Amino acid sequence: MNNLRSTRKEQGLNQRELAERSHTPQSTVSELERGVRKPWVGVVRRLSEALNTPIQQLFPDEWERMRD
Secondary structure (H helix, E strand, O other): OOOHHHHHHHOOOOHHHHHHHHOOOHHHHHHHHHOOOOOOHHHHHHHHHHHOOOHHHHOHHHHHHHHO
16 A cells, blocks of 8 residues: 555645656556556655655555565
């Protein structure tokens, strides 16, 4: 499970705005929010920075796998 969608909405952003802030395609943001795509570290870092939110808060399950 990821918290990307809820964090984005809490900050009042739509997917396009987050995509622009994070230099990530909007389709990738959408796929990550829906769980269709597994995140890779570069994208996760950019999203984390754009939302000023720790990676482990946005993607707690994936964070554990990335650390291993």
